[in-house]
Amino acid sequence: MRARTRPETPEVEVVGRFVDEEVCPQADAWDRAENIPGDVLRRVGELGLWAPFLPAEAGGAGLDMVTLGRLHEEVGRGCSSLRSLLTVHTMATATVQRWGDDEQRERWLPVLSEGTTLGAFCLTEPDHSGSDSTAAGTVAVAENGVWTLRGRKTWITGGQVAGLFLVFAGTATGMSAFLVPSDHPGVRVTPVRHMLGTTASMLATIEFDDVRLDPSALVGPPGWAAGTVMTGALDLGRYSVACGSVGIVRAALAASAAYTSARSAGGGLLRDLPQIRAKISEMVTARDAARLLCEKAGRLKDAGDPATIMATWVAKYFASTAAAKAASDAVQIHGANGCGPDYPVARLYRDAKVMEIIEGSTQIQELTIADEAYREVSG
Incomplete structure (x- = not known):
């Protein structure tokens, strides 16, 4: 992975001022609009908040988990929708860091750390209990070195704006995880409106209609995702x-x-x-x-x-x-x-x-x- 300039480490006090001055005054308006403006998301990137836990060579600040938690506390104090975007982005980014191969890290970690590409976590399905993470109507079939992904995920936080989906699908050997760009052919994004809470977190239903993926989309071995x-x-x-x-x-x-x-x-x-x-x-x-x-x-x-x-x-x-x-x-x-x-x-x-x-x-x-x-x- 190419060397990157080490960013300033986000400080709890600085983020607290950002929340007081730029988040709290607007959070109710975002809630009513069911949207967080792009300039706010870019500001989050300027503060180094998207993935500060990544090491410097991956574009992060090497932040410890205790401090990361305090940062998410501060953002949650101002707007749970914005904090929810940080949550799912953290889940996707940390997965690429820990379980991705060199090619996946090289391709995705720089843009994820900057926030120029946002990540989303695609697990919950409309026809299965959200608490049963092992149930998957979404499936991926391998044939001649190509994966074909079919199914639908819902309540996907940040799904309207994410550029990368971490998708869990059933395969012949068990649950597998795939990295799927949101603009990939066969991917359809439908906004979910009028939720009870976190209404500005830009939820979506994501459909995968015979999405063809090469082996580089697979995170880890097939059937390996559930326990890891x-x-x-x-x-x-x-x-x-x-x-x-x-x-x-x-x-x-x-x-x-x-x-x-x-x-x-x-x-x-x-x-x-x-x-x-x-x-x-x-x-x-x-x-x-x-x-x-x-x-x-x-x-x-x-x-x-x-x-x-x-x-x-x-x-x-x-x-x-x-x-x-x-x-x-x-x-x-x-x-x-x-x-x-x-x-x-x-x-x-x-x-x-x-x-x-x-x-x-x-x-x-x-x-x-x-x-x-x-x-x-x-x-």
Whole structure:
């Protein structure tokens, strides 16, 4: 891979100012428009946020996972749709870095690191449960050295703007992963509108109509993706969602503290009511506890410890449910104003519900975490 100039390492404080000045003021407008403008996405690239975890020779800044999590927390504080784009791009880019061959890394990592090509993660299908990652109606058939890809993926975050799809498909030997450019013949992209939350994340349904791929599109050996590529990518996605959920808690807390400090009821400020102070205290505690769980998962990732998989499940479970509770309380605190378009808490409420579903639903997490607890007890 050709040598590249090492970019400035994104700093949490710098990204925090970007979120305060350029994201928070526009997030509700993006939500209503169901779109994030291209100049914002380019600004994300200027800040080095698309793939700062890549090594310098691949166009990144060699950022550690704990700091990456804090960056995704900051972006999630301002706009979960924008953070969702970072999430799926991270999943696709990290897959190319870890499992791609030299040719795939040379072709894709430079443009992915710059954000001139955005990546999307194509796993969920309309006719199968989103929680069953092993079910695949999409198939790829090999014949005479050429793969033919057929099927449909849906709820694909960033699908409207992505230039590269990481596609999972059933093959004769099991689940396989393919890198498919969005402009490849036979690929059709249909926008998905009017979602409950993360409405600006530019979701799409992607159809593959006899898409012919040469062997260079395959990531790793055929039938190899389920236990390797998929597991690693989903773990990173889950980590990003967990960190972004901490951001939602922070945003709900800030909005609630500001509102109750300015709003009067019964001759005094809302902030003086015991019920309000109890909710604020819960948000502060949830913010700090969720962040600590995310930091633990990040440290284990940096150490290469396989325990990071379960730590990330726990972090995502706690942080996403905490975000849903904090956002719900924030709407309650705002009363009728919380249900309208003039305050951000309605958007936070809708986005937080999505966090309880994506990258492993709350119920799937409860099963997974409990299974681990029973394994520990049984020795």
